[in-house]
Structure formats: structure tokens, C-alpha cells
Amino acid sequence: MPRCIFHLDLDVFFVAVERVLDPSLVGKPVIVSPGTGRSVVAAASYEARRFGVRSAMPFAQAQRLCPQALVCPGNFSAYQKYSRDFFKILEHYSPDLEPVSLDEGYLDFTQCAALFGPPLSAAAVIQQRVKDELGLDVSIGIAANKLVAKIASDMSKPAGILRILPGRDAAFMAPMPIGRLLGVGPKTETDMKQLGIKTIGTLARLSRADMESVFGSQGASWQNWARGIDPSPVLPRERAKSIGREETFLIDRIDRKELRGVLQELASDVAYRLRGQGFKTRTVCLKVRYADFSLHTHSRTLAEPTHWDRDIFTASQELLEKALERRLSIRLLGISAHNLADERVQLDLLDSGQHERLDRLHTAADRLRKRYGYESVAWAGLIRKK
Ligand SMILES: [Mg+2]
Known part of the structure; x- marks a missing residue:
């Protein structure tokens, strides 16, 4: 049976919340930005986008393009409250709910049609509830997997519903x-x-x-x-067993080299703890909170489960490149390992020679760390030994 996945995404979320709080902003060009010094645009209404204003653009440039825009400094606690209420509504329709950011998430509806009716009508009910109870527009994409559902919700904006039938992906x-x-x-x-x-x-x-x-x-x-193939599951956050570490910076950072350094440490730590608890990970997740408070997660599913520093670092480094495309400075960086498997599983699928070498190396490193402390072995040392 094909799966039925919803991707739900609130339209111009920050702006929409500002408009609920202050209806005089409705229909006008609105920019959400601290508006100070070298700050950037956190969100722009469709009316402002018509003048070329975009998210992540320097505020000064946005103001030149659309001087008549009304500027909101941003109200993060209000955005969090509306986000919580949004997900509370969604929880009602499926236990398998994966929040991606404050205003966006996946819901696995496969088993839920018996309770809530066919996908399209259930989506219409959800959309109406979000509008009635929160005053916000949500766009919904429906498909047999997460990838296509996300593209569908994107194309249905604003306030649309688009279903791609199984097999048409x-x-x-x-x-x-x-x-x-x-x-x-x-x-x-x-x-x-x-x-x-x-x-x-x-x-x-x-x-x-x-x-x-x-x-x-x-x-x-x-x-x-x-080819429309994406088997990645909808992973409910609380139930997903994961091992992760994150770091909040005192000063927002954008320098690629610095961020990579932090990433290396985080990856080593996560890998160390995976090995310590007898797990391997299949999915590496990078969590990024930008200077404008928006939270993004990027994940990568690996070909083989791993508990090695190098693999986790390589995967998260690729995800960091993706995160840096927004060209916003970053205030929090985190790596987590999801989709955990017992480390003995699938050993036979690996090249056993390579596996043994890396295993010996890491066992030795872990022994040193236990004896002399975590800091005693650094990732660069591992590269040299290889
Ligand atoms: Mg959105």
C-alpha cells in the first residue's frame, strides 16, 4: 500500500502572526527584521516581495527596494506560541508528526483515513481549523513520500492543497x-x-x-x-531515539572555517557517544538556528549505518554547506544521530578489512579518552593516522 504523507507549511509565517496581532498590517507590504545596523530580512509579505524584497536580504537593501514597507522588529515568543498551537492541531490527526521548523512539518496520514476520511477532505478540514483557530493560512502537499509532498505544498502556496496521486510522482x-x-x-x-x-x-x-x-x-x-523514490520515514521527534549535541554561540558566526571546526567537535562527540552506547546511526541531522531566530534542520540518510567520527563529520559538513546558502549568520549549531541501530547489525554488508581497521583505531582512541579525558584525542589525529 502506498504511504500518504502530508507536508504542511504555514504561509509567510512571521508576517502572518504579526497580522493576527495587528490587523492594520493586512494587505500592506510588511518586513520582519530587527532593522538595525547590518541586520537582514527575516520575512517579507507577498506585497513586499513584489518589490524584490526577499528573506535573508540585508535590511538596508530591502528598505531601498520598498521604502513604504512597514517594519516589525520580530516577536519570537509569539511565533513560538503560534507554532506550538499549530502542531497541537496537527497532533489530533496522526501520531506520526515530524516538525521540521516552527512553521512546517510532515504528517503520516497512511493509517488515519479510516478515522478522518479521504486525504483531500481531511486536509481541507485541517486547513480550515488552522484558519479559524489561529488566523493563519497553511498550504498542504499530499503525496506518497516526504520529498514530493514538500514540493507539492510549495506549489500550492498560498493557502492551497495539492495532492499528487501515487505513481504520478x-x-x-x-x-x-x-x-x-x-x-x-x-x-x-x-x-x-x-x-x-x-x-x-x-x-x-x-x-x-x-x-x-x-x-x-x-x-x-x-x-x-x-524518480520519485524517497523511503525516508516521518520521524516523530519525541519517540525517535537520538543522540545529539548542540552549541549556542556567544556571538553569531558565519565564517565557514570556524563553523567547520565546531562541527568537527560536535561530530566527534556524537560518534563517541554512539560507540559508547553500542549504536550506529543511519541518519545525521544538522540543526541550525540563524541570527533571525529561524530554526532549520537538514538531514542526510547514509548508505550504511555508522558510528565513526569521519562519516558523521562528512555528512554534517555537506549539510552545513546547504545551511550556509542562506547567507545568514548562525547562533546555534547542533548535530544529532537518528534512526539508530544496534551496532552489530549489518556488519556483514561492510567491507570487513576497512571496518576492522577503523574499529581498532576508534577503540584505541576511546580507551585513551577514558583514561586521559575526552580532549586527549582530536579528530585531526585520526586523519593523520589514516
Ligand atoms: Mg512557511
Whole structure:
């Protein structure tokens, strides 16, 4: 039976909350930004976007483009309250609910049609409730997997519902530019275009091996996605067993080198604790809170479960590149490992020679750490030994 996944995304969330609190803002160009010094635009209403204002743009530039815009400094505690109320409504419709950020989440509706009726009518009821109870518009995409549901909700904006029937995923995505795929940033998009890959449909027709040879394991994932294949589950936060660590900075940071350094430490720590508790992880998640308070998580599912520093660091580094595309400074960075498996599982699938070498290395490192403290072994040391 195909799955039925909803992606629900509140429209211009920060602006919409400001308008509930102050209805005189309705219909006018609105920018949410601290509006001081070198601050950036946290959100802009559709009316302001018409003048070219975009999220993450320097505030000064936004003001030049649309001087008549009304500026709200931002009210993070109100946004959090509305977010909590939004997810409380969604919880009613399925226990399998995965919040992605304050205003966006996935809901697995597969088992719930018996209680709430067919997906389209249930979505219409949810949309109406969010409007009546919170005064906010939500766009809903429905599909057989998370990837297509997210693209569908994006296309249904504002305040729409779009359902892609099972089996129509690939056809739905085929005419879209490849930049639509998660992880395909402007640079990769240019690289692909040079190879003649302009649309998702072209990508779908290429062989997995070719994509893998040019773009590595991520290339293989893109090729899968282009065919509408995305088996990643909707992971309810509280029930998901995970191991993670995060760090909040005293000063917001944007320097790539510095952030990578922090990431290296976090990755080592998470890997150390995975090994300590006898787990391997299949999914690495990067959590980023930007200077404008918005919270984003990016995740990457690995080909093989791992508990090695290097694997977790590599995956999170790729996710950091994605996060830096917003060009906002960052105030919190976190790595968590999800989809945990007992470490003895699937050993046979790995190249046993490589596995043994890495295992010996890490066992030795862990012994040193136990004896001389965590700081006694650094990640750079591991690279040199390799
Ligand atoms: Mg949104």
C-alpha cells in the first residue's frame, strides 16, 4: 500500500502572526527584521516581495527596494506560541508528526483515513481549523513520500492543497528545474547544466552509476529522488531515539572555517557517544538556528549505518554547506544521530578489512579518552593516522 504523507507549511509565517496581532498590517507590504545596523530580512509579505524584497536580504537593501514597507522588529515568543498551537492541531490527526521548523512539518496520514476520511477532505478540514483557530493560512502537499509532498505544498502556496496521486510522482517532477531537489545548490545546478541536465526528468533518465561516478553517493540519492523514490520515514521527534549535541554561540558566526571546526567537535562527540552506547546511526541531522531566530534542520540518510567520527563529520559538513546558502549568520549549531541501530547489525554488508581497521583505531582512541579525558584525542589525529 502506498504511504500518504502530508507536508504542511504555514504561509509567510512571521508576517502572518504579526497580522493576527495587528490587523492594520493586512494587505500592506510588511518586513520582519530587527532593522538595525547590518541586520537582514527575516520575512517579507507577498506585497513586499513584489518589490524584490526577499528573506535573508540585508535590511538596508530591502528598505531601498520598498521604502513604504512597514517594519516589525520580530516577536519570537509569539511565533513560538503560534507554532506550538499549530502542531497541537496537527497532533489530533496522526501520531506520526515530524516538525521540521516552527512553521512546517510532515504528517503520516497512511493509517488515519479510516478515522478522518479521504486525504483531500481531511486536509481541507485541517486547513480550515488552522484558519479559524489561529488566523493563519497553511498550504498542504499530499503525496506518497516526504520529498514530493514538500514540493507539492510549495506549489500550492498560498493557502492551497495539492495532492499528487501515487505513481504520478516522477511525472509531476519531470519538468521542474533540478534546483528543486534537496541539496542541489546553485553550484551543483551549474555543474549539472553543463552536463546537459536541466530538468528533474533528464536526471531521472540517467543511470544511477553515472550519477554516482560524477556526484558521489549524493548523486545516487538525487537520481532516486528524480524518480520519485524517497523511503525516508516521518520521524516523530519525541519517540525517535537520538543522540545529539548542540552549541549556542556567544556571538553569531558565519565564517565557514570556524563553523567547520565546531562541527568537527560536535561530530566527534556524537560518534563517541554512539560507540559508547553500542549504536550506529543511519541518519545525521544538522540543526541550525540563524541570527533571525529561524530554526532549520537538514538531514542526510547514509548508505550504511555508522558510528565513526569521519562519516558523521562528512555528512554534517555537506549539510552545513546547504545551511550556509542562506547567507545568514548562525547562533546555534547542533548535530544529532537518528534512526539508530544496534551496532552489530549489518556488519556483514561492510567491507570487513576497512571496518576492522577503523574499529581498532576508534577503540584505541576511546580507551585513551577514558583514561586521559575526552580532549586527549582530536579528530585531526585520526586523519593523520589514516
Ligand atoms: Mg512557511
